[in-house]
Amino acid sequence: MKQLLLVDDDVHVVQALGNILRRRRDSWEVRLACDANEAIREMEAHPADVIISDFQMPGIDGCELMTRIERDWPSTVRIMLTGDTDEAVHRRLVSVTHALLSKPVSSKLLVETMDRVNVVLEYFASGRLRTAAKSSEAMANIANPSPK
Amino acid sequence: MLTRHSLLDRQVRKAFARGLPADAARKVFLGLVNDAYHEQDADRRLLEQSLDVVSEELTQRNQELLKQLRERERMEIELNHALKLEAVGQLASGIAHEINTPIQYIGDSVAYVHDTLGDVRTLLDWYQRVLQKALADGTLPTSSELLAAEERADITYAMEQIPLATERALDGVHRVATLVQAMKEFAHPDASEMALADINAALRSTMLVAGNEIRRVAELVIELDALPEVSCHIGEINQVFLNLLVNAAHAVGDAGSQRGCITVRSRVIPDGVEISVADTGRGIPAGIRSRIFEPFFTTKDVGRGTGQGLAIALSIVRDKHAGSIHFQTEEGVGTIFVVRLPLKSISMRSEATAA
8 A cells, every 4th residue: 555645734625635535545545734844744754655745835835845855755756736827936846846736636637646656656666667767877878978 | 321520521631631522531531441440340350260260279178188187087097996906916826826725625525525425326226236135035245245345335434524525615615705705895996985894804805815925924813803884995995904914925025934923903993993914024124114105116026016005005094084004113023004094984975974
């Protein structure tokens, strides 16, 4: 069973997202957090495989949280939920996340996204994707040798 | 036709020095007078005609001026309305977020209930088949079969969550409705006459509209005393509150990464009400304190402020409502803006109707 951590400053949002992902209860165990500090405590207690966080939160925002997750738990998949339409904000978010979901996200898209993440994580677990990534890295180095 | 006239004769004789017989002289003279008269008449008519032209031109220009004046008045009303909308517009992304959040969980909650009812339906259908079978031949499913069926429908979780989800959806709908109502109150142009209004209600809807802008930088402390109704243009008063709240949020946001505090208070004072908005921002630098109410004076970046907010607030409070607006500020500590509104309206019309 994989672990998913949902973070939003509005408890209604995480509860409702949790309901939606109940459909995938065979694949995902869902935990909820209502701010970045709570999310970090959850991660410290038990790191999640995937974190989905809102961007706009009081205190530490989603962007800072993801930067922290990237540093301390680099293997956790980071997905940001945002209602922001500002391009500069989007650019900032893209640099610290694996995926951006525009808020409001449909329950269908959310479930599909989690299914895809599940597939990718399984590939990783079986080592197939790791091998593929390594070989493509090697290929890239052959095609375009780095100066060092 | 020629009548004798001794004075005329004398004058004519003098003028023509007896060179002509009197009748002939008189004839010549009258001819001259006649010519002169006609000439003068022509001049007069010319003058009258040109006066007519000038007067018509004046009437036309007068009408044009009147038209321009009306146009100007209309533009002024539109400008005021546009400035009000601009203030709301600057909050647009915050409001989008405010609406997005409930929309997100309303959608999810309803989708969950919808899908789960399908599962519950499937379980009930299965139970019905089990019952038919039990009635027909007395065979019952094993307890593990029953448990598996309930597990498939996730029935324990569903029964616990469905009421919570529906409650959440209703709560979300209420949140959106309240916000849309507050927005409508803002966007609606004011009636031309003052009316009795609930100042605390106006403050609450303003805080809703500016809620996102405030919450991302500060805690909002609300201390509203019970107030009598105040005769005012409530739409304009809303705009004053909005400007003060947005300024407070900007002040706190600019002060640094630490979350600040914005305190909104209302209370009764002799003959009126007092509303204050206090922030824990950087304070207003001494050098610009005397200028903050000037139109177009701003320290904000383009797109964040046009320097109209406080100028408009002053004009609304002081000129239109005979109230006052003042502030106290300390650099590094914060600023408090205090608005006082008289209970009795300044509008003669509404005073007359109240009497």
